[in-house]
Amino acid sequence: MKTVVSLQELIEVELRPAGLLAEYMALTKADLSERWGAESAPRVAVPCQACGTTTPSDAFDKFGFQYQQCGACASLYVSPRPTAGELDLYYRESPAIRFWRERVLPATADARAQKIALPRAQWVADGLAEHCADAELALDLSPAGSTLGQELLGVRPGASANRSYDLASLGVGGASRVVVHQDEHPGAVDVVTAFDVLDRTFDVRALVQSIRARLKPGGVLFATATSISGFDLQVLWERSTTLTPPDKLQALSIAGFRTLFAEPDWELIELSTPGMLDSENVRRAVRTDPNASWPRLIRTLAANLDERGWTSLQEFLQEHRLASFTRLIARRRE
C-alpha cells in the first residue's frame, strides 16, 4: 500500500476566508436549529459508519447533532441523524448551502482550482496510468457544484453544465481520454471518483457497496474524505470548524477506512493523508484563543516552533497518516 506526502504551500484562509466562514457557520447553525431543533424532528440511530459496530461513546454535541465515537475503530459519526430524505432536502434548499455555493466557492475559485482541483485531477490521471491504464469511463460522485471538472474548467458553481467531460480536457496532461460522467451512464464503469462524499453521505457502508456494484471487477475508486485520526481534529475536537454537521456526518479513522475497504471485496492501493492544514489550524486556534485549556504539548509547540518547524510537523503527520485530509485508491476485487 502507498502513502503520499504532498509538499506545497496552502493556507486555510485561501480556501475558507474567515469572514465568509463565520457567516456560513451562522447560517448553518440557524438552519439546523430550524429544521432539526425540535425534539420531534425525526432522527435515525445508526451504527459506526466504518465498521458497523454499535459500541460508541458520546463524543460531543454540535449544533444539536450528537457525535459518537466508535469503541472499535474510533471513527466519529453523528447518531441519531436526520433521515436520508431530510438531508437531501437540506442540500437542495438550505440557505447555508446556497451561501457556500454562491459566495464562498466563487470567492475562492482560483485557489481551489489551483490547489485542490488540479492536484486531484493530476492524482487521478497518475493513478489511472498506474493502476487502471485501460479505463474508458468514470463516474464522478462528487457533490454538485464542486465536481472536479467544474472546478477546473471554470464552470460557475451551481450553473447547469454538461456534466460529462474528458479527463484530458482538464489540462492535467497525459494521454488519458477517460470520459467522466456525473451520473448519466447506468452501466458498469472502470473508475469512480468520490471527492468529499464519504463524510456527508447518510449511509457510508451502503454507498461503498453501491460503488462496488457500479465498478467493473478490477475497477478503481478514487476518494477523498476527512479522517478523525488527523492531528487538528484530535487537538481541536468539537472546536474544529471542519467538524460541522451535516456536512461532516462522519469522520472515519484510518482504522475505519482500512475496515471499510478490506479484502476480499477491495484491495486498498493507497491510503494517504496528504493534508496541508492540520498544523496551521491548530496554530491559528491557539493564537486566537490562547487562554483555552490546550494540552501542554500543544502550548509548547505553539511557543517554540517557527514556520519551518510547523511545516516539518505537517510533513511528519502526512508521512504517518496523521493529517486529517485523507485520500484513497481502492480496487474492486473480482
Place this chain on the structure above:
Amino acid sequence: MSRTPLRAAIIGFGYMGEIRQRTVATQATMELVAVCDPKLARTPVEGVPLFTDWQALLAASLSLDVVFVCTPHTISPDVTIAALNGGHHVFCEKPPGRTPNDVRRIIDAERRAVDRKLMFGFNHRHHPGITDAKAIIDSGSLGRVLTIRGMYGKSGGAGFEQSWRNRADAGGGILIDQGVHMLDLFRLFCGDFQEVVGMTSRGHWDIPGEDNAFVLLRNDQGQIAQLHSSATSWKHMFRLEIGLELGYLTINGLLSKTGSYGRETLLISRRPRSGEAVALGNPREELTYYDTDPSWDVQVEQFVEAILTNGPVPDSTSHDALRVMEIIEQVYRQAGMTADRKQGA
C-alpha cells in the same frame, strides 16, 4: 500448455536462492522439487532433496520444468545453458555472466531450446517506485525523458573483500555486481544508448575489480544518463532522478529485506503552469511512500505466465541482458581492464 504445478529446482541456495524459494512457495502453479548448493550439508527446505553438484541435479530423473539459477555469475552461464539444453525453462539471476560473450552463448542455447522460456533477475524493474514512475512517463503527462541520473551504492562491510562478488574471476567489481541493475533501469526508461563513456577506480578496497564506476550515456534521441556505482558510499543508497520536459521524478530508497536502502519513495513534481510565478523554482512536490515490494513475485508470475501460455517473456529477456552487458563491457574496455578482467582499473 505446460502441466501444473510446474516442477522447479533452485541451483545455488545463498541469499537469492532463499528469496526464490520463498517466492516459489507462494506460487500455486509451482512446486519446489530439488535444491542444489555445494556448501550445504543438509537440505534447507524440508522434504526437498539436496544436491551438491548442479550437473548431478540436472542429470537426475526429476521431471523438471523450471530451473532457477542463483549461482555466482562465474558459473551461471554454464548452468543456464545446460538447463536450457536439458529442455528446462530457466530463470537466471543477474548479472547474467561476466561478459557479453557469456550472454551470447546463452542466447545460442535459448535459440536451440524451442519454446523454452528464459528470464533474468532484473527485478528492480518491478519495484513499486519504478513501476509507478514508468506508468506516469508512459502516460505522457510529464512529457519526454530528458535526463536520468542514478546513484547505486553500498558500503562494503565485513567480509566484502572475500565475497565471491569480488573474486579475481568475477569479471569486474561494483559496476557488474550492482550497477547492472541501474543500467537496466536506464534502458527501461530510455531504450538503448549509442554512446558510452565510463571511468572506474579502485580507491579503497583491496579487490581485483573496481570499487567505483561513473558511466555517461547518450542515445540517438539525445537522452543523456549518468550512473555512479559505488562500493564506498558507506551508506547503502539508491537514488534515480528522471528529468522530463514537464516535471521530474525521483525514486529514492529501495525496499529490501534488511531495509538498509531506506524506505522506497517516489517524488513527483510538475513544472508550474505558465503564470504561476509563486512556485517558480519551487514547484509542488508529492512524495509517495511504499510499504511492500512485489518485485520478486511479479517477475516470477510473469515467467510462469509465459510458460503456461507459451507466450513471450515480457521483459528481463536475454536481449535486455546482452544490451546491458555490452554497456558494461565498453566501460571496462575504456578503463583498460583486461579481457578476463583479472586486473582492476
